Amino acid sequence: MYDVQNRIIRNLSALEEHFIPSRLLHREGQLEAIRDDLQPLINRRDMRDVFLYGRPGTGKTCMARYVVEELKKHASVKSCYVNCWHNSSRFRVLYSILERMGEVLAIHRKGIPTDELLDILRSRLKAGHCIVILDEVDKLEEEGILYDLTEMERIGLILIANNPEVFFDIDARIRSRLMAMDNIEFPSYTAIELADILKDRAELGLLPNAIEKRQIEAIAEMAGGDARIAIDIMRISAEDAESRDLDRIGDNLLAKALPRIKEKDLEKAVMALNEHQRVLLGIVKARQTAKASDLYEEYGKKVSEAGIKAANGRTLRKYMEVLVGMKMIGASGEGRWREYSING
Numbered sequence: 544m545y546d547v548q549n550r551i552i553r554n555l556s557a558l559e560e561h562f563i564p565s566r567l568l569h570r571e572g573q574l575e576a577i578r579d580d581l582q583p584l585i586n587r588r589d590m591r592d593v594f595l596y597g598r599p600g601t602g603k604t605c606m607a608r609y610v611v612e613e614l615k616k617h618a619s620v621k622s623c624y625v626n627c628w629h630n631s632s633r634f635r636v637l638y639s640i641l642e643r644m645g646e647v648l649a650i651h652r653k654g655i656p657t658d659e660l661l662d663i664l665r666s667r668l669k670a671g672h673c674i675v676i677l678d679e680v681d682k683l684e685e686e687g688i689l690y691d692l693t694e695m696e697r698i699g700l701i702l703i704a705n706n707p708e709v710f711f712d713i714d715a716r717i718r719s720r721l722m723a724m725d726n727i728e729f730p731s732y733t734a735i736e737l738a739d740i741l742k743d744r745a746e747l748g749l750l751p752n753a754i755e756k757r758q759i760e761a762i763a764e765m766a767g768g769d770a771r772i773a774i775d776i777m778r779i780s781a782e783d784a785e786s787r788d789l790d791r792i793g794d795n796l797l798a799k800a801l802p803r804i805k806e807k808d809l810e811k812a813v814m815a816l817n818e819h820q821r822v823l824l825g826i827v828k829a830r831q832t833a834k835a836s837d838l839y840e841e842y843g844k845k846v847s848e849a850g851i852k853a854a855n856g857r858t859l860r861k862y863m864e865v866l867v868g869m870k871m872i873g874a875s876g877e878g879r880w881r882e883y884s885i886n887g
């Protein structure tokens with residue numbers, strides 16, 4: 544949609560996070576590998592499951608969606624995307640898969656046993672294959688679902704996580720299945736690669752002369768290898784320039800965008816924490832540093848005071864690693880010697 548009054552923005556949606564571009568730059572190797580893994584689906588055979596890993600903003604989510612959309616032009620398969628951050632239980636994952644397969648579940652969410660969902664899914668898969676993208680799979684709270692899904696016929700899995708080590712301490716049965724997947728790394732982008740990605744996006748999203756090549760290069764340097772941050776900087780500064788009625792993006796607007804993004808990201812992350820994670824984060828914040836054993840002891844007291852049912856030790860360790868992964872807290876040492884501290 545071209546708005547004649549706009550001076551900066553040609554198409555805002557091309558600058559938004561969920562936009563899937565028509566080409567993915569600097570990801571040829573990964574693209575070919577995943578295409579090969581999915582290829583058997585064209586002949587109605589099972590695909591090889593894949594595991595995509597790499598830091599945020601390395602193109603994992605967009606690659607998964609891109610390849611699946613591409614394949615669907617040649618094969619009759621269903622597909623569904625589930626973000627495990629918002630659907631972290633076995634029940635929620637199954638429910639989301641069925642929902643996205645177009646299954647109308649008349650029964651109230653809570654009213655149906657999980658095993659029944661598995662049966663429904665199994666019977667629906669008799670009709671053909673389904674590719675399931677499980678994004679942010681490191682946020683799953685019940686990893687057993689991975690076992691259920693790898694067991695099931697005619698399901699192809701694309702798992703996505705930031706950290707390749709997510710599956711190290713899970714059930715050996717599940718782990719061995721995951722090890723057999725095609726593990727594909729998504730390294731952080733270099734500034735030069737990011738500048739290429741930004742140039743494509745600027746052409747789609749911005750009007751001519753709204754941004755200079757030099758500014759695109761500056762954004763690429765600022766973004767720390769993260770394409771999402773790079774594109775966000777461009778979008779936010781473009782919106783800012785547009786609202787000020789400028790006819791080009793000023794350098795000062797670029798510099799202002801990054802802190803705003805960081806602030807918003809942190810807010811979003813905190814909002815998404817569960818009550819146990821909030822308690823844990825609160826304790827580390829109050830103490831500045833805390834040994835794992837002391838932390839869990841104080842956690843136990845706090846939740847019992849609040850009338851919350853305490854999570855078990857393994858779950859707590861996992862919650863802590865999520866907080867570390869999100870850089871809300873730092874950690875050093877291993878096992879019982881692990882010590883957590885507040886960042887910055």
Ligand SMILES: Nc1ncnc2c1ncn2[C@@H]1O[C@H](COP(=O)(O)OP(=O)(O)O)[C@@H](O)[C@H]1O
Pocket residue numbers: 559560561562563564566567568569570597598599600601602603604605606729740770771774
């Ligand atoms: N190689 C690429 N070419 C074009 N756009 C890309 C590329 N890699 C990432 N992007 C864009 O950058 C943003 C972040 O990518 P995303 O797939 O969400 O990263 P991740 O899932 O690894 O955090 C998305 O808007 C995506 O479209």
Ligand SMILES: [Mg+2]
Pocket residue numbers: 603604605678
């Ligand atoms: Mg992603």
